[in-house]
Amino acid sequence: MTAMPLEQLVEALRGGVISLLSNGAAAEWRVTGAELLDHPEALATTAPGHLLLGVGLDIADREALGAALRTAADQSCALAVKCPTPPPPEVSAQVTTARVPVLAVDPRVPWTRVQRLVTTILAARRAVAEPGGGGTTGGDLFSLANAVAGIVGGAVAIMDTQQVVVAYSNLPDQPIDETRRRGILGRRVPEDALADHLNREVWVSDTVVRRHRPGDLPRTAVVIRAGEDVLGSLWVAFPDEAAAADCGPTLQEAARVAALHMLALRRQVDAEQESRDRALRHALEGRSAQGDPPGGVRLPAALVGLAEAVQEGGDEESWEAGTAARRRAALLRALDLAVLDGRSLGHEPAAALLGDRVYVLLPAAGSGSVSTGVLLDHLLDRARHSLHRSFTAVDSPTVGTTSALLAARRDIDAALDHLRERRAAPGAYHAGDLRPELVLRRLVGAVREDAELRTGIAERLRAHDAEHATDYCATLLTYLRHFGDVAAASGELHIHQNTLRLRLRRAEELFGVALADPTRRLLLTLELTALAGLPEPPTRG
Template sequence: MRISGTDRPGPTLAQLLALIAAGTLDVVVAPCGTGVPVSDVVLHDPGEERDDEVWAATGLVLLAVGVDIASPEAVDVLRSADRAGAAAVVMRRGTRGPRTSLLEAAERGRTALLTRRPGQGWTEVLGRLRTALVHSGPDRSAGAAGVGGLRLGDLPGLANTVADLVGGAITIEDPQSRVLAYSRMDHEPDPMRRLTILGQEVPRWRVVELRESGFFQALWNTDDVVRLPADGRYAERLAVAVRHGSEVLGSIWAAADGRPLAEDAAAALRTAGRAAVPHLSHHRTWGRAAASAREGAVHALLTGSTQAAHELGIARDRPHAVLVAEAHDGRGTAPGDAGQRVLDVLALRAAAYRPGCVTARSGRRLYAVVPAVGGETDPARTLLATVRSVERGMVFAGAGPVVPGPAELPASREAADLVVRVLRERATRLPAAAAGSAVASYEEVVAEAAVLRLLDRVEPLWGAVPGPVHAMMEHDRAHGSLYGDSVAAHLDAFGDTAAAARRLNVHPNTLRYRLRRARELFGVDLDDPAVRLLAEVGLRLGRRTG
C-alpha cells in the first residue's frame, strides 16, 4: 500500500491526544516524545503492503487495523511504519501486553507506539483524531476570525454568526440535505425555508429538482460559492460545500431574508465554508453522542439532579417551568410517524425559543425546560401557542408552574405531566376533544389535576369496596352493554337528559330507559348523592383500564 505524506506543518501528536476523549488511546513508547508534528491520520492495513514496494508515511498517524499489540506481526508493522517515517502507529490492545521485542524495536526507532483501548472502534478513533487534526491545524485560523470565538461544534452559533456576515438567513445541512442548524428568524421565512426547517430536511421533491437541474453536481464539485437565482417562488440563495480534503461534510445555504444579500455575501460564505470544517467534523464524530448525553442530563435534571443543572449551564437561582408534549394519533392513543414528527418540530421550536431552553425525548413525550425572564409567570405560553399551530389532532401539551430553581423542577414536571393526563382523560371521556391539539397550563386545570391525584390514592382501595357501581361495570365488561357510559354521560351533563343523549347520539327516551334499568338491575340510583359520588369515582377509574 502506498501512502503519501505531506510537507504541510501540522499540530503535534500531543495536541491531538489532548483534544480527543480521555481513555481513547494510550501511549506505550514515544522515542521522540509526543511533540512530533502530525500531517494526517489514516487507516492502515498492513496486509496490503508489498515487500518490493517503497512507501512513505511521513508525519502520518497509522491506525493498524487488525493488529494486536501482542501478536507476532506487531514488530514487523512497527518497523515498516518507522522506515516510512510515520509519526505514530496505533494497534489494538488485547488482554495481553506487548512483547519485549516490540518494546525494544519501538525504543530504537522514531515512530511512537500507541494502543487503542477495548470498546473503541477504528472508525470512531479515526473520526476523533481527524476532528482534532482539523480543529488544531493551521487552517483553523484561516476563517476563524470571521466566525470567531465559537465553541467547537456550536452549529446554531455558527449559523447566527454567518447570517450576520452575509446579511441573510443561514441553514446548515448535511450531505443528505438534512438540517443541522439554522439562524434566528428576523423576518418571515420564504415558503421553502419554512418547509425545510419544519421538516428538518429539504423536501424530497426539491432535492430531486436540484439534482436533476445539475445544481448539486456543481455544488459538490467546487470549493466556490454556487448561486441559485430567485424565481417566482423563492428568494435568491447562495450555497457552499463544506469539505475536509475530498470528504464532503455538508453545506451552508444563505437566503435573502427580507432584504438583498450583502455585496460581499459570496466572499463571506466562502470564508464560512472553510471555518465550518472543524465544527461539522466535530458534529459528525461527537454530535450524536453529545446530544444523547445532553438529553440524559435533561432527564436527570427533571428528577432533581443539581449536577445535571451544572452540566447544562442552568443557574441555581433562575426560575424555570417545564412543558410536556405528548403525541397521539388523534384518538388519544399511541402516535404514528406524524405524531413523532410533530415532536421533532416542537423540539426545534423550543431550542430556538430562547437561550437556555433545553429539551429531551422519552418515547412519545417531549420535555422542555423553559427559563422565565423578567418575572413572567407563564414562560411556556408562546410554546403552548406553537403546539396549537403546528398540527391539529396530534399533541396534548401542558405547562407546569414556574419554580425558583432547578432543584424544584421535578415538581413543575409532575404538574405538567398531570396537565397532559387531564387533557388525555378529557379526550377519552369526550372524543370530540381529541379532534384538535389540546394544550393548557397547570393553573387552567388545577381542579381536574387535584381530582386525578385523589383518584391515584383511591384506586388501590376501589377493588376492596364492591357495590352497585362495581356490579354495573362488570356487567358492561361481560355483556358489552352501555349502562356505565349512559350513567357517565348523565353525570357529565349535570342531569340534563337531552344534553347527555346528544353526547351519546341516542334518543332521550333510550337514555332514560338505560338509567332506569341501571337502578333496577344494580341499584345505581342517581338520586342518591352517595351513589352519584361512587359512580363518578368508579367510572373515572374504569376509563383508565378501558
C-alpha cells in the first residue's frame, strides 16, 4: 500500500471517527498500514509506519497506556486509542510527551470498522504531492474499487454524473452480469439500464440504496458527494441478496474517499479544459499566448458556432436591445452545456465565447464518439429544455490548419448573420450547404464597399426613387430575382403585369438599363442587392 501522511489520513476520516491527539516528535509521520496492538505475532514483524489499533486498551490505566506508547515508539508506529474528545487532562498530558503520534477514535465506532476504513483509504492510494510528483490519477479510483470489492465481496463500478464508468474493480472471480459487461466495454451505463441508474431513490438518498433490476444481479448503490455537490455514484453487484446485507458503512466511507479522488480529477480535467478553451480563443483571435497547449488547438477538427436565435415575432432591434446581462448569462450556460455534452458523448471539445457567439472545436471523432450532427441535435434540444432558449448552430467541414480554422470562423459568422437576417428557424446548419449564399454575401459586400466595382446605375435609380417617390429599384430587383418571370414578379410586388412591363420600359428609357444583356443584368443585380437596405439618399428640398 502507498504511504499516506498521517494528517491526510485523519482528514479523510474526519466526521467524528478519528482525531489527532498528539503529533509525536517527528515533523511528518506517514502511515503504510494498520495492525492490532494486541496481536504479538503480527507486531513482531510489523514494519515502521503502521497505525497500531489499541484494541482492548483502557486509557484510564496509566501503565497500560504507557506500555502501548513504548511499543509504538519501539516499532516507529502511530497509536490509535478509544478516547473521547477532548481527552481527560491526565491522558492528554501523557500522550503529549510521547515520541509517537496518538489518534483518538470515537468510542462508539467499532475497531473492525476503523481497520476497514484505514485499509480502504490506504488501498485507494490517495494522491500525495511528493517532491516533483503529480496528483491524483484515475488509477487511484481503480485501486479503491478493488479494495472495496475485496472487503464486501462484490463487483464495484464508479460512475460520474454523466454516467461514464470512471473506474471498476477487476479482482478474479467477481460476480458479473450482462449490464456490467456492457458497461465496462462501453465505459458508460448501458442505455437500457439508465432508468434504473437514474432512479430518484438513489440520487436523493444520503444512505446506501439496494436495487435489483429484472435479469441483473442485485446491486447496492451510494451517491458520491462533496458537501452538496454530487460527483457521481458507486455501485456494487453481488452474487445474491444475502451477500449485500452488511456493507452499508463500508460503501458510505468508500464514497467519501472516492469524492476526494473525483474532486482532484475534476480539478485536473477542468485545468485541461481551461487550457484547451484558452488556446481556441487565442487561435480564433489570430494570436497565440504563453501557456497554450503545445501545438495550440487540436487539429484536424470541426468548428461549430452558436448564436441565440431571434425570437419569433420579434424584431432585430428589440432583440439586440434585450438585457445584455441575461443574454450573456445564457451564452455562458450554453458554453458550459456544449462542453458537458461534448464530453459525455465522447469528444474532447474546446469552447470559447467571443462577442455574442459561442464557438466549439470538436477534434476529429475518435472511437465511441458520436458525429457532429448528432451532438448538435442533442445540444440544441438540451438548450431548449434546460435553458429555455433557442439557438442556431452552424458547423464547418473538418479543418487541419490554423489558417483554415480562421477561414472556418469567417464562414460560420457569415452564415449566422445570413440566417439571422433571413429569420431562419433555429436549428443546426452546415456551412458547406450555405456556401452559395456566403459567396454571394461576400460579392455583395465587396460591391457595397468599393465604388470601383459598381457601374453607378443603381445609385441613379435610388436617387430617382427618393426624389420622385418611384419604385424602380424594387421593381427591377424583384424582376431580376424572378429570372424575368413577369407574372411571379408582379405578384410579389402586388401590381398588374402591364404596370410592371411599363416600369421596365421606362427604366430602359430613363437610365439605359439593358435587361437583354447578361453581363449588365448580373452587375445590376449585384448593385441593387448591395444598396438594398441602406439608408435612403437625401432628397433635394
